[in-house]
Amino acid sequence: MSKKELHEIKQQVKEKEMAKLRRQWFKVYKELWNAAEVCRKCGISRSRFYYWKKRLDMVSSGKGKGHSRYQRLLAYSRKPKTNPRAYSPEVIKLIVRIRRRTGRGADHVWFILRDKYQVYVSVTGIYKTLRREGLIRVRKHKRKRNETYEAPKYLPGDKVQADVKYVKLADERAVRLGKAFRWVYQYTALDVATGIKFKAIYETRDSRSSVDFLTKVRLFYPFPIKVIQTDNGFEFTWRLNPGITEIHPFTLQCKLFGYEHYLIPPAYPRANSHVERTHRIDQEEVYRGRAFTSLGDLHKVNLRTLRYFNEKRPQKTKHFLPPLKFGILKFQLTKQKLNYSVLNV
Template sequence: MNSITQDMRFRLSIVKFYNRISATKTAIRYKVTRQFIYFWVYRFNGDIHSLADHSHRPHHHPNQHTDTEIKWIKDIRRRNPDMGLIDFWLRLKVLYNYSRSVSSLYRVMRAPSMSPVKKAHKKRINKPYDTPTVPSTKIQIDVKYVPTCCLVGDLKGTKLYQYTVIDEASRLRYLAFFEEHSTYSSTKFLMECIKFFPFKIQCIQTDNGFEFTNRLVSEKKTLFEETLCYKTK
């Protein structure tokens, strides 16, 4: 239901006063022109909604798309339902020498029948992570740089790296600090992990850092990989 505005009530008062008195006295009382009074009196049909403002939007424009251009757009949209705006505009220029701008084409293609059809994307369902339940099944090793602001006393001004290992099943953790993160430090930490854990390690997970492996750039094994292969035999 259309709402009744304050302007509509004002115009209704003018119409009613005009019907009882006259146009001149109505113009003096409401401080409007006689033309304004006559306009709304002729517009009024007994329903207050007839006193509402009509759209001022023009019905035609001298530069609007022609029927031929509209047919071009519909034909290409029918053959290419999911084509984007820029590709659509270029296709029109190549096939029909279309001279309109992209923004002009966009205003025409805002109609639901000309909008691109969005492809249905399948929702990705991530595979649940299989967390080990038996200790020693998998342990994770990671290395982090220790910020200088955390170093005090004799360690102030030095550079340290924290190696951390954790068993995924038991959450048993061990960490150590080294002055460099290299394959030598990683190997030394691995030997400490083997001594620390009360069980035989079955699988070790690391990132692809050069302190662990060179498999992304070379087939040559690092000291860490060679030691790992030797200890798991």
């Protein structure tokens, strides 16, 4: 039983008890025939007494359609029957359609309605509509203690986070190996200040691919880079392998380019949260429900989705602007174009 149904049952029981109490008032009134004395004895106001007396003395229509004397002592529902600020059925259908098409939250639906359809409604109203339509599942979670944290502020190039995502590829090579699919690797870099992303697909996950990716990152961004932050994977460092004492090729290439190579604490992916979040976006918007059978097609999809992410996809944290436009407006970037030619697609 839901909380709403339980509340309605409690209200019905409470109202029936109040109706019995009101009947007692009029039993006392039949004995005394003095309204002031009844009000004094029962502890109610005269206006309240006469309101219910008027309800009780209503003349029935005589056609069996009236209420019994007991039902007349039940309070009417005070719930309004109409809401002048309710959304029209057309707006509700539009909200539901956008939600099902994009799978995004109330904030994104609000932006699409305002920007594309010129429909001005509130984010809260959209959220309540989605709840009523059963399109939002409320998660139960424990309330966390409030901890004040001020995120550090960066300029473009101050910190670029890099990571690797596994991607399934069901091509002819996988068939020859007797497998349903094989893994290829999406190297991703994200500038923390602007949110501009670069990603490339590689067939191997090793130091050679990492160095090649770093070279492309250097040519792709329209501003100089100071820090590259990665996890402790063997494609970026030998930190977790004490048997190897020489410098990793990726770290060496960072020094040649004048970058500092930061390593996050082991088993702590939250330190690379920005690039990890973009991997989730790629999984939800690019890879989920799709099967790739050609490495060339995967490269083309990678380029198309990369352009869309940087130049068109609105982001709430950036005032519903795409990353490139946000960087141009906030940081006055002098070079306003990204070098997609490094992908060679």
